[in-house]
Every structure is written in structure tokens, then in C-alpha cells.
Amino acid sequence: AQSVTQPDIHITVSEGASLELRCNYSYGATPYLFWYVQSPGQGLQLLLKYFSGDTLVQGIKGFEAEFKRSQSSFNLRKPSVHWSDAAEYFCAVAEDYSSNTGKLIFGQGTTLQVKP
Amino acid sequence: KAGVTQTPRYLIKTRGQQVTLSCSPISGHRSVSWYQQTPGQGLQFLFEYFSETQRNKGNFPGRFSGRQFSNSRSEMNVSTLELGDSALYLCASTSSPGQGPYEQYFGPGTRLTVT
DSSP: OOEEEOOOSEEEEETTSOEEEOOEEEOSSOOOEEEEEEOTTOOEEEEEEEOSSOSEEEOGGGOEEEEEGGGTEEEEEESSOOGGGOEEEEEEEESOGGGTOOOEEEOOOEEEEEEO | OOOOEEEOSEEEEOTTOOEEEEEEOOTTOOEEEEEEEETTTEEEEEEEEETTEEEEEOSOOTTEEEEEOTTSOEEEEEOSOOGGGOEEEEEEEESOTTSSOOOEEEOOOEEEEEO
């Protein structure tokens, strides 16, 4: 069964510092991968997605992620963090697009705290 | 385009009662998925509806049910509420399932508290 692991439950970075959030997935075929962000009391906002092609994908708010098949990873990065980036971040994999269902498997999430 | 809307945003119910949550997808979207989010279990898939048919179901008891209407709006119902049903219930809509990769757009959620 597919699964997603986010090894870091909580990360604290200083404003202006770089950020990398880790995500590892377990999936037999080519995965469809997503990163979502959730601010307190809000729903999920899609940051970026990987379906195929270039393994470095750009998203909104200056985020990017790199798909590494050999490491089963899809880490999220940002060169310079802003205080407004403080939120919870979720990595997700689509269960099985070939069966035409919309089920996403989510990691447990990483809470990002930004120090001034 | 308006985003995914969910009503109500907040709800307090008593154990044993039943509750109905509503989700209106983005205009033109025909697929709606529901997720439960709790601190302990994280985000878990409940079910997905497409063209008024349930296409997939997560591992939840039969107390959790849903339906979709011809205008793609969806409702989920939880009967005989338990304390453990307290959660944020998120709805997501999708534009074109079954045609390759697609994105899910989430609503703000309904916060259900069971006392």
C-alpha cells in the first residue's frame, strides 16, 4: 500500500534562512506527488505538484520541490523563509490514478515555526 | 471562480446525534472527496463522489455516509456521533478525474465538536 512519511514533525527556522522539508513515499509505479500548506483554521492550499517530466518543480510562494526516484523522496525547499510561511505542510501521493480515483494519501505533516 | 465552500464552518453536537455537512465544489468540477483531519490520525480519506456515484471509500465505519447531487454539491452524514468524531472535515473538488493527473482544491473545512 502507498504511504507517505514526513520525518520531521516540527521545524524551526529563522526568518531569511533556507528551508527544506522532507518527504518520503512508498509507491510501486510513478507517483503523483503534492505538497499542500495549511494555515491555522484553514483548509489546504496546493503549493506544487509532480506528475512527470522535470524532477525539479516550481510552485507558488517561492517554493520548489525535487523528485528523486532513487531515494523515494520529494523534498520541499525555499531559499529564504518569510514569517508568513509559518504553517503546517503536508506531502501527499495520489493513490492510483490508473483506477481514476481521487484518493490522496497524506503524510503526518510538518509544522514550521519561523523565528524573527 | 469561487472556491470550494463548506457549510457550516463550525458545529457542536452531542454524542448520539447525527450531523450533515455540505460541500459545494468549484463551478464545473464534478468530483468531490471528503477527508477527516484529527491531531492523532492526521488526514484520512473518507470517500469520493463523481457524477452522483461513490467511486472510492476509505476505512471508516458505516456511520459515515455521503451523497452527491446532480449539481455536484455533496453532503456527508455522520450518525450516532461519538466523541472521536470531533475533527475538521475537509472537502476537495477536482476538475477532471479519469483523464490523467489532476489537482484537488480544498475548502476551508467544517470543524465538528462532539460533546
